[in-house]
Amino acid sequence: MNLRKKYDIPSSSVITIAGTVGIGKSTMTNALANALNFRTSFEKVDTNPYLDKFYEDFDRWSFHLQIYFLAERFKEQKRIFEYGGGFIQDRSIYEDTGIFAKMHYEKGTMNPTDYETYTSLFDAMVMTPYFPHPDLLIYLEGSLDDILSRIKVRGRPMEQQTPIEYWTEMHRRYENWINQFNACPVLRLNINEYDLIQSEESIEPIVERISTFLNQTKKLRRL
Numbered sequence: 001m002n003l004r005k006k007y008d009i010p011s012s013s014v015i016t017i018a019g020t021v022g023i024g025k026s027t028m029t030n031a032l033a034n035a036l037n038f039r040t041s042f043e044k045v046d047t048n049p050y051l052d053k054f055y056e057d058f059d060r061w062s063f064h065l066q067i068y069f070l071a072e073r074f075k076e077q078k079r080i081f082e083y084g085g086g087f088i089q090d091r092s093i094y095e096d097t098g099i100f101a102k103m104h105y106e107k108g109t110m111n112p113t114d115y116e117t118y119t120s121l122f123d124a125m126v127m128t129p130y131f132p133h134p135d136l137l138i139y140l141e142g143s144l145d146d147i148l149s150r151i152k153v154r155g156r157p158m159e160q161q162t163p164i165e166y167w168t169e170m171h172r173r174y175e176n177w178i179n180q181f182n183a184c185p186v187l188r189l190n191i192n193e194y195d196l197i198q199s200e201e202s203i204e205p206i207v208e209r210i211s212t213f214l215n216q217t218k219k220l221r222r223l
């Protein structure tokens with residue numbers, strides 16, 4: 001059933017799914033897009049020319065990878081705009097800079113000049129009045145143990161070889177990042193509150209929450 005009409009969600013909505021690696025963004029993206037009859041925008045993992053190399057040598061490839069992701073996400077943003085919305089997006093562009101680039105710079109695996117070049121490009125492209133922000137960012141949160149076990153079950157080879165400290169640091173940074181994020185409205189979902197793998201129907205209460213949330217933020221904007 002198309003839940004979009006039942007819950008009165010505008011067909012032009014753009015909803016982005018945020019959260020740490022392995023938390024369940026792609027699974028949520030597919031489930032929501034099916035429920036709302038929306039298009040999807042996924043990040044490229046299998047065809048990404050830098051990702052494997054990056055996990056083997058952060059220092060050498062972190063700048064290249066960030067530029068690649070920035071270009072890909074910007075192209076996706078353009079596609080979403082050209083369709084007039086109606087999209088679920090797997091990961092927000094804000095996480096690239098607020099989590100990944102910052103973490104690699106602060107941990108010393110991206111050099112200061114590269115970081116400065118990257119952030120000035122990001123700010124010029126994204127943090128402008130011309131860049132359409134999503135209507136809603138759904139932030140998926142969960143315990144580090146649950147996330148580590150999901151990364152293990154999914155089994156992407158380059159992620160298995162990455163030290164646990166990397167995922168621990170990322171998890172910590174995500175919590176801080178979301179607490180001060182304000183580029184668009186945020187709905188937080190705890191991954192223990194639903195199970196899209198065992199029960200497809202568990203998407204409906206989530207759609208209902210999205211609808212309530214979007215209507216509330218619409219009213220607030222009118223005040």
Ligand SMILES: Nc1ncnc2c1ncn2[C@@H]1O[C@H](COP(=O)(O)OP(=O)(O)O)[C@@H](O)[C@H]1O
Nearest residue numbers: 021022023024025026027150153154195196197
């Ligand atoms: N609700 C859930 N319950 C149990 N496992 C899940 C759930 N959602 C996702 N997973 C599993 O967790 C792993 C990571 O999910 P994925 O959607 O690929 O995460 P992300 O896109 O955030 O990296 C996959 O193996 C997926 O099947």
Ligand SMILES: Nc1ncnc2c1ncn2[C@H]1C[C@H](O)[C@@H](COP(=O)(O)O)O1
Nearest residue numbers: 020021022045065066069096100101159
């Ligand atoms: N901006 C990024 N910098 C470094 N690594 C990144 C970035 N965006 C995504 N990634 C990595 C993390 C994962 O290994 C894959 C896919 O992310 P996922 O959260 O599993 O969708 O790409």
